[in-house]
Amino acid sequence: MNVGLIGTGVVGSGAVWIYQKNRAHWEAQSAETARLKAVCDLDFSRCPYDLTEFQRTHDWRSLLTDPEIEVVVELIGGEEPARTMIAESLQAGKHVVTANKMVLAKHGKALLDLAAENKVSLLFEAAVAGAIPVIAPMCSSLRPNQIQSVFGIVNGTTNFILTRMHQSDADFQDVLAEAQRLGYAEADPSSDIEGRDSLYKICLLAATAFHTQVSVEDVLVEGISAITAADIQWANKRGQVIKLVAMARWNDARMELRVHPVILEGSHPLAAVNDVYNAVFVRGDCCGDLLFCGRGAGGTPTASAVWADILALANRAAYRVAPLVPAGLFPKEEMVSSFRIRLRVTEQISLVAEACRVFAEHQVGILEVVRAGSGEDGELVIATTPTQEGIKSRLLEALALQPWVKEIAGVLRFGL
């Protein structure tokens, strides 16, 4: 089976490296195998490996007209021209393997339908959680199950930043700068830190687990840029950890999708997933809770998932993503979380009584009230019982109007 590769950046170069290193190894184990025939890029200078054994082209459409090529691998990222490349490849009767979470999250249903029409496969293990096998196992090993929820840490950049904040008590901006220096965060880190990367990935996990087509605009998404050193210190003192978590689950016959930071107890399995590691929990009605952990990013780990998809096609053993059908989406306003609300407050005797009155008026239960600091640094920290998003928003509006509230200093969900 001949393969054409578009994009020789970090992941594309990783794919070349794996091919040159391990081809003989996997050919020894299987009659049918895959040959990387052609590579395509506008500029091959980013790839540190010798490409002379491959056809090299600047014209991606030339891969589509080559009748020998059965698989097109799209590794350029971004929405366009990647979407067009994938669509035209499928229309040309080529299987497509991609790591492009954005295109799939936004256009997944149309592209999967196009693949089905043209009787080819569109595979995307590499688009979620790097080297960790999770799309294929959900389609194959977990098929006997009705999956109930999928959630976890699916963005390495934010996990690295949060890990460093916990270790150093440093502020978000300082740690972000360090992550950029180390190459763990991009020059424009907004997609990672605002949660959009996690959003795309949870859409793909939901599509695979539940065969649902969701619109990315409808998902509850909060990033980590508002998290302060004070939030981290509060968590550290209590043996807790703040993680950016993405979640998809059935709730009242509708799909609940959310991406936001959450405070976890130190004993929670996700609390130990640090640095650029990713971890995905899958809960099925027969298998119970399963946890898949590993490197969520990086050229070689991601390219390992790319080759897994190619070799599955070569061995005619590719997993299949069932057709996506529309699913009712659980409304953001009704999603329930427990919140920890930190208020900067003026000093007055009746502070706790005043706060309790406002919470009671909004029918928000209080789990814990702690008065911390004094004078200028006086704070009131209140943990709520499970509360709907809509009610929480109205509570915060009311709190902001109280004469004893100087500022709403932080609002974080806690527990999973």
Next chain:
Amino acid sequence: MNVGLIGTGVVGSGAVWIYQKNRAHWEAQSAETARLKAVCDLDFSRCPYDLTEFQRTHDWRSLLTDPEIEVVVELIGGEEPARTMIAESLQAGKHVVTANKMVLAKHGKALLDLAAENKVSLLFEAAVAGAIPVIAPMCSSLRPNQIQSVFGIVNGTTNFILTRMHQSDADFQDVLAEAQRLGYAEADPSSDIEGRDSLYKICLLAATAFHTQVSVEDVLVEGISAITAADIQWANKRGQVIKLVAMARWNDARMELRVHPVILEGSHPLAAVNDVYNAVFVRGDCCGDLLFCGRGAGGTPTASAVWADILALANRAAYRVAPLVPAGLFPKEEMVSSFRIRLRVTEQISLVAEACRVFAEHQVGILEVVRAGSGEDGELVIATTPTQEGIKSRLLEALALQPWVKEIAGVLRFGL
């Protein structure tokens, strides 16, 4: 695709339950599906589910002569007649799905060769780590990799016992009795506690990861029955955890296979895997370290893996275990570990100097010496640098002969 099931015990009943609950769900997603046509047992009374929709038979050979049946599922366990059932089924041209680790560890190569001769599949995801997908991912998602090591906690009974010992400071025998009451340990628990169950499983993991045929007799195996409350207390005081670990890895172009308890730091990912949970690490040259966690036993989780194999066959997308070839085995005597040796000793001033002399004579490095207790309870606890098994054995013989050594109270490996 029609299926015949042999054995309606705990796992077999789980398979019936899953089929009756989720068949409509998985049929909605796939054109080809699997029908459970016949069940076979000597006594159906152990199965709590209604079997009237299936053909019922006491004669397993009748499944082999039924031309409609393409898959035989063997879930009776034990060596015979299970081995004969599997072999004759393969010879009759039936695919076989089994959870039988003992038969596969002892006769895997012969049975896989028989499957290849008859152009059928022999699948065994359910034989290792219950519901956790690990055999199929190694054969498919991780195929681009050269796997370097596979290790983890693969026996739920011993993990439950060790977890309870850490929580309660209770002795092995008391906790074993509790585990038997709760159904987590069998009436004859020797296969679990002596490490043979873990041994069979690591042989299957090694066969899958490295395509090597190993003889179970050649593996270093130690169980947990010698672990005392004193060992647990020592570990607890230091924030460490004792786990029964099974490991397979390349070492100097040979396969190193071992099963034994080991002291882990509390921060090690395996330290948090408690109760009947299992966890398997796989290290590949491209994907890096991956961790798979979940329920390692129980009827329904194990049956989930059984149905995963059946549905893979029905969808003509079954993973393939590459043919097993003989591999050089790394000799037990040369395997290297760090040891923590607890000696009951007489009181004398020069105790540490005497001990250091014996260790130096055997060229065993000392990492730490701690003198604990006093009088009758006097102990010397010595942690070594990495030491070969053979040298450790000769050191222990020499220590036993020292006049100041009353007893070698405990020897445990530490670190992974």
